Amino acid sequence: MHRLHHNCLSCGNKLTGRTDKKYCDPLCKSSHQYQKTKEQPERFYNKVDNQLRLNRRILKEYNKAGKAIVRETILVKEGFDPNFFTHYWKNKKGDVYLFVYEYGFLKRMEHDIEKFVLIKWQDYMSK
Structure with missing residues (x-):
């Protein structure tokens, strides 16, 4: 041999x-x-989990007051990916906020600039 x-x-x-x-x-x-x-290559679960955690951290960082409006490009540059979220909430006006755990976001055009309205989950949203 x-x-x-x-x-x-x-x-x-x-x-x-x-x-x-x-x-x-x-x-x-x-x-x-x-x-x-x-x-x-990372397994799919790890990839999704890591992106959700990153999204939550970014939303938390830019929404210290409970409500904020931030340019989309700023969040995306930080690594935010709006395709990864945990659930949604629809308000009475029909706006659908996407949530990453307790931090929500809604895409909105303002003066031809894509922005995100950031909110935090409130108890009344469960009803």
Whole structure:
């Protein structure tokens, strides 16, 4: 039998022992597997979860008073993605606010500029 791997796939040290050996020891094997897993594309769940958390953090940051109006471009530049939200609420006028947990937003044109009206969830919205 000839040797396929001459060096450890993790640390690069020369291997001794079995001809089909790929790693020096269990630590190198574990380290290499971890690196491979990290390089794989994120699973869909993680991607959605991370975006929701980022959206919430951004909405919270720009809505300290409970209501605010912010240019869409500002939020998007921060990483905000309006396609990721947890639920919605429709007011009596028919406006549909999209929410990321307790922080809501409504897209609105104002003087030819796309803006978001930011609000915070209130108890009366549950009714």
